[in-house]
Amino acid sequence: MNLYSAGKVAFRSLRANKMRSILTMLGMIIGVAAVIIMVAIGAGANQRISAQIASVGSNLLLVVPGSTTSGGLRSGFGGAPTLTMTDARAIGKELTSVRAASPTMRSSGPVVYGNQNWSTILQGGAPEYLEMREWNVVSGRNFTPQELEAASKVCLLGQTVSDYLFGTEDPVGKIVRIKRSPFTVVGILDRKGQSPQGQDQDDTVFLPITTMQKKLSGSAHMGAVGVIVVQAVDADRVKEAERQVVELLRQRHRIAQGGTDDFSVRNLSEMLALAESATRIMSLLLGGIASVSLLVGGIGIMNIMLVSVTERTREIGIRMAVGARERDILSQFLIEAVILALTGGAVGIVLGAGGAMLTSQLAGWTTVISPAAVFLAFGFSAAVGVFFGFYPARKASRMDPIEALRYE
Amino acid sequence: MGVAAIEVSGLVKTYRLGDVLVEALKGVDLSISAGEFLAVMGPSGSGKSTLMNILGCLDRPTSGKYLLDGEEVGGLSRDGRAILRRSRLGFVFQGFNLLSRLSARENVELPMIYDGTSAADRHERALSALSSVGLADRAHHLPSQLSGGQQQRVAIARAIVNTPALILADEPTGNLDSVTSDEILGIFQRLNDERGITMVLVTHETDIALFAKRVIRFLDGRIVEDRVVENRRRPPAPRENAG
Numbered sequence: 001m002n003l004y005s006a007g008k009v010a011f012r013s014l015r016a017n018k019m020r021s022i023l024t025m026l027g028m029i030i031g032v033a034a035v036i037i038m039v040a041i042g043a044g045a046n047q048r049i050s051a052q053i054a055s056v057g058s059n060l061l062l063v064v065p066g067s068t069t070s071g072g073l074r075s076g077f078g079g080a081p082t083l084t085m086t087d088a089r090a091i092g093k094e095l096t097s098v099r100a101a102s103p104t105m106r107s108s109g110p111v112v113y114g115n116q117n118w119s120t121i122l123q124g125g126a127p128e129y130l131e132m133r134e135w136n137v138v139s140g141r142n143f144t145p146q147e148l149e150a151a152s153k154v155c156l157l158g159q160t161v162s163d164y165l166f167g168t169e170d171p172v173g174k175i176v177r178i179k180r181s182p183f184t185v186v187g188i189l190d191r192k193g194q195s196p197q198g199q200d201q202d203d204t205v206f207l208p209i210t211t212m213q214k215k216l217s218g219s220a221h222m223g224a225v226g227v228i229v230v231q232a233v234d235a236d237r238v239k240e241a242e243r244q245v246v247e248l249l250r251q252r253h254r255i256a257q258g259g260t261d262d263f264s265v266r267n268l269s270e271m272l273a274l275a276e277s278a279t280r281i282m283s284l285l286l287g288g289i290a291s292v293s294l295l296v297g298g299i300g301i302m303n304i305m306l307v308s309v310t311e312r313t314r315e316i317g318i319r320m321a322v323g324a325r326e327r328d329i330l331s332q333f334l335i336e337a338v339i340l341a342l343t344g345g346a347v348g349i350v351l352g353a354g355g356a357m358l359t360s361q362l363a364g365w366t367t368v369i370s371p372a373a374v375f376l377a378f379g380f381s382a383a384v385g386v387f388f389g390f391y392p393a394r395k396a397s398r399m400d401p402i403e404a405l406r407y408e
Numbered sequence: 409m410g411v412a413a414i415e416v417s418g419l420v421k422t423y424r425l426g427d428v429l430v431e432a433l434k435g436v437d438l439s440i441s442a443g444e445f446l447a448v449m450g451p452s453g454s455g456k457s458t459l460m461n462i463l464g465c466l467d468r469p470t471s472g473k474y475l476l477d478g479e480e481v482g483g484l485s486r487d488g489r490a491i492l493r494r495s496r497l498g499f500v501f502q503g504f505n506l507l508s509r510l511s512a513r514e515n516v517e518l519p520m521i522y523d524g525t526s527a528a529d530r531h532e533r534a535l536s537a538l539s540s541v542g543l544a545d546r547a548h549h550l551p552s553q554l555s556g557g558q559q560q561r562v563a564i565a566r567a568i569v570n571t572p573a574l575i576l577a578d579e580p581t582g583n584l585d586s587v588t589s590d591e592i593l594g595i596f597q598r599l600n601d602e603r604g605i606t607m608v609l610v611t612h613e614t615d616i617a618l619f620a621k622r623v624i625r626f627l628d629g630r631i632v633e634d635r636v637v638e639n640r641r642r643p644p645a646p647r648e649n650a651g
């Protein structure tokens with residue numbers, strides 16, 4: 001019997017039991033749709049993390065004041081002000097494994113232009129900071145080392161701030177007021193998007209850290225800085241840089257052997273790699289759980305095929321009597337199972353794709369449906385059909401024709 | 409008569425039921441010539457169906473020889489026997505054994521879908537087989553839309569569609585009234601006369617057996633009588649609205 005007539009026979013018997021076929025397919029539909037949605041969510045999360053990692057900058061270390069005991073991913077920044085401008089300068093100049101270092105400081109405050117008022121993050125740093133973060137200036141210029149030295153009242157605006165305060169107007173060269181002091185806008189920062197913590201990184205104003213220390217903050221700790229951002233020469237030397245920074249700072253802070261550090265060093269790429277592997281494990285887990293439902297769908301097919309084989313024992317006997325070989329019967333039932341699985345799979349893919357789109361719209365999550373995932377789901381459905389259809393089909397093909405003919 | 413179509417010797421069939429061995433056939437020797445019309449009679453449980461199943465290559469003998477057209481077929485594989493059944497044998501059963509979801513024509517086509525006959529050929533041959541049993545106008549009916557006699561005629565059409573050398577009919581009239589039974593036997597006689605198809609027929613009724621050319625009688629797994637039919641019955645003239 002050729003494939004075409006076998007397919008036709010299979011289709012007819014599936015149509016004859018419409019409700020049962022649809023219910024059996026439903027198992028596959030739900031399984032495949034679940035896999036597609038979960039994989040899409042996982043892939044979306046992965047894509048987002050990768051984009052965020054790229055937006056942070058590569059080979060970065062953060063030197064944070066205060067000891068590590070209270071450390072954690074988010075907490076612990078800005079303990080006692082133990083780091084200084086000279087610490088930052090020393091790290092940048094003296095260490096062989098360090099390409100650059102920038103002292104930074106953060107606060108927040110209102111920025112005013114004309115009658116527009118916008119409260120934002122004020123990010124102080126050295127000019128190198130932008131380069132380390134791979135943050136381009138799209139219009140105007142960065143501030144210069146001389147302006148840093150002189151604590152000039154210049155600033156660069158993030159896209160969000162620029163959009164809000166200036167709209168379509170060109171901000172470069174304009175004067176804005178930050179905490180009532182006038183600042184000249186010298187440049188506009190490129191769009192950066194969300195941080196790994198989910199903040200809008202473009203909602204910021206970048207200015208010389210010296211200006212921030214002298215003009216904007218209370219002068220309680222002159223020369224103290226928040227976090228020192230350090231960039232290693234290359235990815236292979238991040239660990240080495242970490243060691244050198246610790247050694248240098250212990251020396252500079254005169255910490256005796258065995259004494260606790262009054263600072264801590266965090267490896268940013270390591271933290272992000274951790275976040276990345278966490279998302280990967282999450283997507284694997286999601287996919288795995290969804291695959292279980294696919295398995296259940298497959299067992300449903302096997303169950304129904306077994307029932308169908310028993311019900312049609314007499315038909316099998318008749319077909320054998322008129323000359324069907326084992327493989328004719330086997331292929332007939334196998335094709336039925338595969339049709340169930342594939343039709344269910346195809347519908348599941350469509351529903352899954354729709355579900356993924358709906359998820360991204362309702363929950364605001366990024367979802368990614370790759371052609372590879374679709375092909376894989378389709379191929380997997382066929383495999384489920386063959387795998388779970390084989391046992392019932394073989395059972396049918398091995399029947400004894402006389403007993404099958406006698407079956408009531 | 410001509411060449412021996414079937415040559416059976418020392419045929420034994422034993423069934424095992426738990427610890428008990430049931431000897432359904434206890435050494436049967438039988439020769440059936442090509443073109444013969446044989447009726448097999450005997451009490452219930454005497455081994456008639458067992459013999460038919462072996463002759464029809466649906467089952468294998470426990471021991472003994474079975475030559476079909478001079479070829480030993482007792483040792484064929486399952487697939488070998490399947491191919492033999494669809495190419496050289498036709499079956500007619502007491503219970504008709506039609507597939508209820510298929511139309512009359514599709515039921516007749518069944519043996520041909522397994523031997524690679526093209527769809528157009530299948531169609532044509534099925535229709536001609538149906539018209540030779542007088543059912544050309546019922547080709548699209550489902551079995552449930554046909555009378556018992558008509559269903560049995562569809563089954564006969566299915567049995568002859570691959571031009572078999574031998575038709576095996578196990579109590580083909582067991583579910584039919586006597587008038588319809590005579591009509592079915594008339595068809596068998598015609599196929600036997602006109603096409604030279606060898607017929608083997610199991611029946612409990614003596615007047616059905618009288619349609620055959622030769623009658624054998626089984627008792628307890630052995631042939632106890634083998635005789636030629638003297639006054640063969642012929643079917644009555646066909647009725648209007650037959651079946």
Ligand SMILES: Nc1ncnc2c1ncn2[C@@H]1O[C@H](COP(=O)(O)OP(=O)(O)OP(=O)(O)O)[C@@H](O)[C@H]1O
Pocket residue numbers: 423424425430431432450451452453454455456457458459
């Ligand atoms: N599959 C089987 N397993 C065990 N015993 C069997 C089997 N098939 C047949 N028999 C036994 O073999 C013997 C012959 O059975 P068979 O069916 O050939 O009888 P029969 O002559 O066709 O009877 P009937 O006229 O009632 O159809 C019986 O005793 C029966 O019980």
Ligand SMILES: [Mg+2]
Pocket residue numbers: 456457458578
């Ligand atoms: Mg019987």
